[in-house]
Amino acid sequence: MIAELGHFALIAAFSVALVQMIVPMVGAWKGWSGWMAAAAPAAIAQVALVAVSFAALTHAFVTSDFSLRLVVLNSHTDKPMLYKVSGVWGNHEGSLLLWVLILSAFGAAAAMFGGRLPATLRARVLAVQASVGVAFYAFILFTSNPFVRLAQPPFNGEDLNPLLQDPGLAFHPPFLYLGYVGLSMAFSFAVAALIEGRVDAAWGRWVRPWTLAAWLFLTVGIALGSWWAYYELGWGGFWFWDPVENASFMPWLIAAALLHSAIVVEKREALKAWTILLAILAFGFSLVGTFIVRSGVLTSVHAFANDPERGVFILLILGVFVGGALTLYALRAPAMQARGVFGVVSRESALVVNNLLLAVSAFVVFVGTVWPLVAELAFDRTLSVGPPFFNAAFTPFVIALAVLVPLGSALPWKRGRAKAVRAMGPVALLALAVAGLVWAMQTGRSLGGPLGAGLGVWLVAGALVDLVTRTGRGRWSDRLGRVTRLPGADWGKALAHGGLGLTIFGVAALTAWQQEGVAVLDIGDRLAVGRYEVELREVERVQGPNYVATRATLAAYEGGREIGSLRPEKRVYPVARMPTTEAGIDSGLFRDLYTVIGDPQTGGGWAVRVYVKPYANWIWGGAIVMALGGVLSLGDRRYRVAAGAQKVRVAEVPAE
Amino acid sequence: MRTLLLLILLATPAGAVQPDEMLDDPALEARARDLSQGLRCLVCRNESIDESNADLARDMRLLVRERLAAGESDAEIVEGLVDRYGEFVLLEPQRNGANLILWGAPLLLLLAGAGVAAAHIMRQSKAVPDGLDPAEEAQLRELLDETRPR
Numbered sequence: 001m002i003a004e005l006g007h008f009a010l011i012a013a014f015s016v017a018l019v020q021m022i023v024p025m026v027g028a029w030k031g032w033s034g035w036m037a038a039a040a041p042a043a044i045a046q047v048a049l050v051a052v053s054f055a056a057l058t059h060a061f062v063t064s065d066f067s068l069r070l071v072v073l074n075s076h077t078d079k080p081m082l083y084k085v086s087g088v089w090g091n092h093e094g095s096l097l098l099w100v101l102i103l104s105a106f107g108a109a110a111a112m113f114g115g116r117l118p119a120t121l122r123a124r125v126l127a128v129q130a131s132v133g134v135a136f137y138a139f140i141l142f143t144s145n146p147f148v149r150l151a152q153p154p155f156n157g158e159d160l161n162p163l164l165q166d167p168g169l170a171f172h173p174p175f176l177y178l179g180y181v182g183l184s185m186a187f188s189f190a191v192a193a194l195i196e197g198r199v200d201a202a203w204g205r206w207v208r209p210w211t212l213a214a215w216l217f218l219t220v221g222i223a224l225g226s227w228w229a230y231y232e233l234g235w236g237g238f239w240f241w242d243p244v245e246n247a248s249f250m251p252w253l254i255a256a257a258l259l260h261s262a263i264v265v266e267k268r269e270a271l272k273a274w275t276i277l278l279a280i281l282a283f284g285f286s287l288v289g290t291f292i293v294r295s296g297v298l299t300s301v302h303a304f305a306n307d308p309e310r311g312v313f314i315l316l317i318l319g320v321f322v323g324g325a326l327t328l329y330a331l332r333a334p335a336m337q338a339r340g341v342f343g344v345v346s347r348e349s350a351l352v353v354n355n356l357l358l359a360v361s362a363f364v365v366f367v368g369t370v371w372p373l374v375a376e377l378a379f380d381r382t383l384s385v386g387p388p389f390f391n392a393a394f395t396p397f398v399i400a401l402a403v404l405v406p407l408g409s410a411l412p413w414k415r416g417r418a419k420a421v422r423a424m425g426p427v428a429l430l431a432l433a434v435a436g437l438v439w440a441m442q443t444g445r446s447l448g449g450p451l452g453a454g455l456g457v458w459l460v461a462g463a464l465v466d467l468v469t470r471t472g473r474g475r476w477s478d479r480l481g482r483v484t485r486l487p488g489a490d491w492g493k494a495l496a497h498g499g500l501g502l503t504i505f506g507v508a509a510l511t512a513w514q515q516e517g518v519a520v521l522d523i524g525d526r527l528a529v530g531r532y533e534v535e536l537r538e539v540e541r542v543q544g545p546n547y548v549a550t551r552a553t554l555a556a557y558e559g560g561r562e563i564g565s566l567r568p569e570k571r572v573y574p575v576a577r578m579p580t581t582e583a584g585i586d587s588g589l590f591r592d593l594y595t596v597i598g599d600p601q602t603g604g605g606w607a608v609r610v611y612v613k614p615y616a617n618w619i620w621g622g623a624i625v626m627a628l629g630g631v632l633s634l635g636d637r638r639y640r641v642a643a644g645a646q647k648v649r650v651a652e653v654p655a656e
Numbered sequence: 657m658r659t660l661l662l663l664i665l666l667a668t669p670a671g672a673v674q675p676d677e678m679l680d681d682p683a684l685e686a687r688a689r690d691l692s693q694g695l696r697c698l699v700c701r702n703e704s705i706d707e708s709n710a711d712l713a714r715d716m717r718l719l720v721r722e723r724l725a726a727g728e729s730d731a732e733i734v735e736g737l738v739d740r741y742g743e744f745v746l747l748e749p750q751r752n753g754a755n756l757i758l759w760g761a762p763l764l765l766l767l768a769g770a771g772v773a774a775a776h777i778m779r780q781s782k783a784v785p786d787g788l789d790p791a792e793e794a795q796l797r798e799l800l801d802e803t804r805p806r
Contacts, residue, residue: 235707242702270780343781356773360765367761371749379754384696386704386747393762520675598674607675 003068006056007147010097013049013104014137016042020107020130024123028195036123043111043126046133047104054088054101057146061088067153070094070146076159076575078546086170087160092294092310093146095173099290100136102174102181106210107133110185117206124192125185132184135317143310159546159575168228175221176248180286182214183251186258187283190276191325194332199272204265207279209634211262215255216630222248223623234581236594236611238510238619241390246369247289250362254282257358260351268413270341270348273333274355280329284322285362291318292369343415350408354401361397368393402455402504405497406462410469423469424462431458442513452508459501463494492633496626503622509615516612522605529610532593533557537565539597539606547571549582552597552606556586568597592616673706677717684724691720691730695737696747704747 020042027035060068061084064077074091075084083090089098107129114122140146163169189207193199225245230238239245258278264271295311342348368385375381410421435454442449470490471479517529521536528534538553549569556563566584573580586593591614598607673692679685692706697713705713705720716737723733737745749755 237707240702341780342777344777348780349777352773352777356766356769360762360769363765364762367758367765371758375754375758381754382742382744383749383755384702384744384747385749385758386694386696386702388694388748389758393759396762518673518675518678601676 002056002059003065003147003149006053006060007145009049009052009056010137010147011141013046013053013100014134014141016046016049017104017130017133017137020046021127021134023127025127028120028123028127031120033119036119039123039126039130040111042130043104043107046130047101047108050097050101050104054097057094057097058085058088061085064157066155066157067149068146069148069150072150072154072157074160075157076546077156078575079159079165080545082167082170083160083165086164089173089177090160090164093140093144095177096136096140096144096294097146098174099177099181100133100140102177103129103133103136103184106182106185110188110210114206121192121196121203124195125188128188128191129184132188132321135321139310139313139317143313156575159573162547162571162573162576162578162580163232165546165573166228166232168224168232172221172224172228175217175224177221179214179216179218179221179255180248180251180289182210182217183255183279183283183286185210186214186255186279187321187325190279191328193276194325194328197332197335199265199276199336201266201269204262204267204269204275207275208259208262208266211255211258211279211282212630212634215252215259216627216634218248218252218255219623219627219630222252223620223627226623227620230616231583231585232580234583234596235609236514236583236592236613236616238507238616241368241387243292243369246365247292250365250369251282251285251289253358253362253365254278254285257355257362258282260354260358264348264351268342268348269339271352271355272336273329276333276336277329278355278359280322280325281359284318284325285366287314287318287321288366290314342413345411345416345418345420347408347411347413347416350404350411353404354408357397357401357404361394361401364393364397365390398504399451399455402459402500405459405500406466409462409466409493409497423465427458427461427465430461431455446512448508449512452505452512455508456501456505459504460498463498463501466497467491467494488632488634488636492629492631492636495629495632497629499622499625499627499629501622502618502625506615506618506620506622510613510619513614514611517610519608520601520603520605521608525605527608527610530612531559532610532612533560534566534593534595534608534610536606536608542569544571546575547573547580550597552584552595552608554584554595554608556593556595566593566595568595570597570599587617589617590615673717674714677714677721679721679725684721687730688717688721688724691724691733692717694734694747695720696745698741698745 020039023035024039027033027038060071061075064071064075066072070091070093074087079087089095107126110129111126114125117125186207189203189210193203225248226238229240230236258275261271261275261278265275291311291314294314368390371385372383375383406424406427407421410424412420431454434457435450438453439450467483467486467490468479470486471482515530517527519527521527523536523538526533526535535555535557536552537555540551542549542551549571551567551569554566554568556566564586566586568584569582571580571582581596584595591612594611594613596609598609600606673689679688689706693704695705695716697703697705697708697710699710699712700708705716720733723736743750749758751759
């Protein structure tokens, strides 16, 4: 009964979205304020209905209602409660329901907080947002219904994939989706602006918070996924350039570009057409990502051919929305002339280069991701594009971008002189000195370590110097006081740029200086890796709620002194018939000691693997600092105070 | 269900290189590790044979080490594996034929993008600084007319 209620609510949400798509759009076109006003209540009704539907599915999972096909395939009565709940979105159908829940929530938020938008723009934004919803409701209802009942319910379920039964992965999809779907707001604003035929500074100011929110959720989501891979997959890899990872990384790159170009629109009324294009592309890449993940086309062309229904449907959605938006763009964009004039050396130019690097690098990832498909279809070559290609092709863009960031943020708007970046001189010297020192101190000849250290210092110190420069002139005590009173956006910028430096350093250090040891150990044997030693103390069998585990107890020594014990596990989930590894990790600020227990050996003893992973946590720490920067910037009072204040008429640019 | 299966293949817990497989000569073993990291485990999803613990990956690791012990060069070993399994086994795509499009893409995209960006910056910098557009000119004239004594 409750499941049917959820199904019914979803159909009702579909109907409401249809109304919300058509009525306000016609109203905005004809100038009928009553029709335009229908958008906001419809958006709120929509989210309420989807929430009911989502709650119904959650109820089925929590109560283990095995008359639902989806629950049978993805749950089990012994599964811990957290994973019963996260099992709701740990599968195709449920994750799409989460997708539309977030989509409608963003729409409702725009309806509630968009009171100061011009009525026609608001109506059109909500109508475009609803049209995306219509497409995805149809997708769920016609191809991926989560509420399908079974005629003969089994006694128990088949359990969720054990790899997904992990706190890190429980929250990874919701954050990713908040990011993916959040970009739909930027898309809706862009399409609405194209229909309106007007993009001005105010538009830039409205679209930026939504993009910022989407970007920061994507940042957290990607970081969670990477962290999960690090501790769960058993060898401490943090990024694999897998198509599914790239699917989330491309929108992130484009969203980062969009964030920066929207600043130029807001402050200087330049780069308008480009910003609109980026907003379309950002959501376009989100849809491409959804297509890649949901159709399975890139993992196996044959999997796609056997079950093409879902893939074709998403491809259709992708074609209609991106194709339609780009056509509209081609018609309307040429009329959007930039007003703000800027010199060759200026903040605007630096941001253009930033956008160039971010957008091109996103397309490089895209080309590498789809190349196996293209090569097979067009050139009849079955090949792989793996990490060696991506590392070679992508790293130069990261380095160029990292070099640019402190320089660009020191340049003034409009027209700068080269001497404006003079404040960064000492920072550059410091970065070079650190890189040189690291080069001299490290064993081995890796270039990545010193480069990463130098860029990390350059970005972090550059962000600090930039923050201090912003306090103006005067006594140091006054300036220190002023630092705390700087706008949130300034702090956000400093944190985001500094966080990027931390992540770059973490990635470079881990890649360059990781140490590894493998050995067969009996109880009491020791394995030395670098300045660390690990002793196997005990191996026992442990019964978990829905698994059995072999757990080793290892004592860790640093320079002969005991620093703690580690408990790596090897688990077997009998229902899903799958093993997983749980690494035993001693986390630290400067290094992780990462241990894995393997199989018992025929000659006695166990295979034990020990890694020393320097600065591993800086990778995700940097991402969290970046996201924190996004939060601070989002909290900047200028958005709340001035978000609705429309500029005077002269700021408008007619498209006709 | 199929995606589930793929996920399983993607993420089988790593046994990776086992102690009993390793060569005694550290220099040869280091070469084996380097080679393994560039070879794809054919039944896995996007994993190198160095990371994977699939049986096939183990066989391939042993094969690589056998050849190394027999004194073959890195290039010969890779060539032998490509002959046997096809270029699908290489995680780093070959730089030949149509693949030149792939390898050239980053530079070409960057140059094309840089051309457009440079043209845009030059145009913006040569525009009349802070000029008024026709609509503003008209508005200004209107204002001046209003204030002018008749």
